[in-house]
Amino acid sequence: xxxxxxKLDTFLPQVFRQSLILxxxxxxxxxxxxSAACQEEDTALVKGLLATPKVVRRAVxxxxxxxxxxxxxxxxxxxxxxxxxxxxxxxxxxTGLIISPDGYVITSLFNFVQQPQRITVKTSDGVRYIxxxxxxxASRNICILKIVGVDNLPVPDFLHEADVRVGQFAISAGVGxxxxxxxxxxxxxxAKNRVGGRAIQTDANISPANYGGPLLDIEGRVIxxxxxxxxxxxTATAGVEWYDSGIGFAISVADNQELIARLKRxxxxxxxxxxxxxxxxxxVVGASITQVVENSPASKAGLQxxxxxxxxxxxxxxxxxxLTRTLARYSLGDTIILTIRRDPLKNSGKDDAxxxxxxxxxxxxxxxxxxxxxxxxxxxxxxxxxxxxxxxxQEPDAQxxxxxxxxxxxxMSDWVELKLELVLGKRPKxxxx
Numbered sequence: 001x002x003x004x005x006x007k008l009d010t011f012l013p014q015v016f017r018q019s020l021i022l023x024x025x026x027x028x029x030x031x032x033x034x035s036a037a038c039q040e041e042d043t044a045l046v047k048g049l050l051a052t053p054k055v056v057r058r059a060v061x062x063x064x065x066x067x068x069x070x071x072x073x074x075x076x077x078x079x080x081x082x083x084x085x086x087x088x089x090x091x092x093x094x095t096g097l098i099i100s101p102d103g104y105v106i107t108s109l110f111n112f113v114q115q116p117q118r119i120t121v122k123t124s125d126g127v128r129y130i131x132x133x134x135x136x137x138a139s140r141n142i143c144i145l146k147i148v149g150v151d152n153l154p155v156p157d158f159l160h161e162a163d164v165r166v167g168q169f170a171i172s173a174g175v176g177x178x179x180x181x182x183x184x185x186x187x188x189x190x191a192k193n194r195v196g197g198r199a200i201q202t203d204a205n206i207s208p209a210n211y212g213g214p215l216l217d218i219e220g221r222v223i224x225x226x227x228x229x230x231x232x233x234x235t236a237t238a239g240v241e242w243y244d245s246g247i248g249f250a251i252s253v254a255d256n257q258e259l260i261a262r263l264k265r266x267x268x269x270x271x272x273x274x275x276x277x278x279x280x281x282x283x284v285v286g287a288s289i290t291q292v293v294e295n296s297p298a299s300k301a302g303l304q305x306x307x308x309x310x311x312x313x314x315x316x317x318x319x320x321x322x323l324t325r326t327l328a329r330y331s332l333g334d335t336i337i338l339t340i341r342r343d344p345l346k347n348s349g350k351d352d353a354x355x356x357x358x359x360x361x362x363x364x365x366x367x368x369x370x371x372x373x374x375x376x377x378x379x380x381x382x383x384x385x386x387x388x389x390x391x392x393x394q395e396p397d398a399q400x401x402x403x404x405x406x407x408x409x410x411x412m413s414d415w416v417e418l419k420l421e422l423v424l425g426k427r428p429k430x431x432x433x
Contacts, residue, residue: 016075035079055218060173060184062220065124066098067153067182067213069175070107070131070145072116081313095122095174095213096145097255098155098227103129103147104264106253107212108227109136112143121147135263138249138270139331144263156214157255159221162202164189169218170202172226172248174210183209187246195229196328199249205356206248216249224250246314270332272424274298286310286341301422304342308415311339327424334424341415 001336062335096107105121112133126321130375136143140233147153150284202215206226212221229249241390253260259269275296278287286308292299303309306416309317315326 015249019351044319056184057185059171059181059216059220061220061288062181063097063156063173063214063222065214067175068096068098068105068158069122069126070094070096070105070111070212071120071122072111073120093176094208095176095210095226096154096412097212097214097222097253098123098198099260101151101153101155103131103150103153104134105131105145105147106142106225106260107351109138109141109143110208110211110228112136119126119145120143123153132413134266136268137259137331138268139196139265139328140256140259141229142225142251142263144260146264157221158221159217161192161224161252162253164200164217164223166194170204170217171216171221172202172204172210172213172250173216174213175227176209176211176213177208185210187248189223190247195249196325198228198328199227199251200224201249203246203249205247206250215326223252224252226250267295271328271427272332272334273427274327275424276303276309280324281318284308286317287317287320297425298423301338301420303338303340303420303422306343307343309338310341310417312336330424332424332426336422336424338420338422340418340420342418343410343415345410 043373087267093103093106094111096105098104099106116133119131119133120128122128129150130149131145134146151417165311167187168189170187170189172187173182185205187202189200190203191201199224200215202214206215206228210226211228213226215224215226217223229250237371257325262269273296275293276289276299277291277293279290281288289298289303292303309323311317312323312326315322315329317323327336377403
């Protein structure tokens with residue numbers, strides 16, 4: 001039996017109000033002398049609305065045997081603050097979903113910021129098992145657990161994102177507060193291809209109650225795994241500020257099978273970084289580079305101040321936002337191919353100020369595809385900055401800071417196109433962390 005009184009108590013009065021409105025329309029149709037077909041159609045709509053709670057329950061019942069409660073113990077201290085006034089980050093139970101009969105479970109990274117020393121999983125029949133944390137993906141905020149010593153566990157049906165339609169019904173489910181029964185919330189699919197193309201957006205309630213639980217369609221098929229995400233923050237607790245806001249995200253399982261296979265093997269992923277600062281420029285299509293950080297992957301790959309980044313692999317870069325979204329598709333250690341446009345004066349000796357200053361390890365795997373002068377890759381770097389920059393080009397001075405400098409340029413029609421190969425680097429540690 002599925003217990004979700006809080007949501008249904010608010011949902012049913014809405015159903016009755018809608019039913020009354022339709023009945024009034026039905027009466028108006030009758031007074032206007034319209035056909036009986038009009039009244040029959042409205043009656044069918046009323047019956048459909050009244051049947052919706054039953055349909056929701058039936059959808060959740062299909063997946064409920066695959067929903068598990070995850071309990072974690074020990075680990076480092078939790079961060080200060082609470083989520084929506086409910087509990088501290090990383091504390092308490094969380095939800096997971098069985099994805100294979102031999103005991104692999106997918107869940108959110110949210111409850112593993114403490115790096116717990118002991119993890120147990122309670123299945124829908126009330127049996128507890130010891131589980132191991134395998135791989136984690138910080139860019140999607142998911143991780144994989146392995147239940148020890150089980151087989152023949154129930155696995156739900158999964159839906160590919162291509163088969164999900166914006167506006168269709170969606171149901172979030174979870175047992176994150178340790179309830180005996182599944183808590184549910186309803187909404188619609190608001191958008192696809194969100195947060196760098198990684199997530200599906202919904203207005204069904206996504207909260208600590210269902211982080212790691214499934215987002216379902218009306219037939220009980222799994223659309224994705226509910227996670228906290230934020231386009232501007234990539235930590236394990238990013239996105240919790242949107243708790244109960246009508247903005248929630250889910251990560252597709254069906255479309256990430258290759259990634260999940262690597263997570264099962266114990267691999268972990270975190271966002272990669274390039275090491276450039278970009279700014280808006282009038283009449284420029286692409287991301288205009290205003291600063292290249294010394295010893296970053298960008299400097300070692302040969303990127304220079306003044307270059308305009310127009311493409312990463314097959315994805316066009318039209319502005320800073322598209323650059324951020326495209327880079328979000330890749331992780332630390334991934335090799336990406338950058339297409340840039342460069343002023344030929346950069347290599348003509350007319351520009352005395354160097355665009356990049358970092359040396360590098362000549363044995364690094366990263367190299368230039370079309371530019372033999374590109375440096376080797378490696379080192380550290382910083383994330384792309386969305387801060388507003390002056391429209392004239394910025395170049396680093398001897399101390400590494402940016403100073404405004406008007407640079408002589410060739411006509412854009414004379415600029416050359418280059419392709420550079422770059423391996424995404426690791427975020428540099430901040431002072432005191």
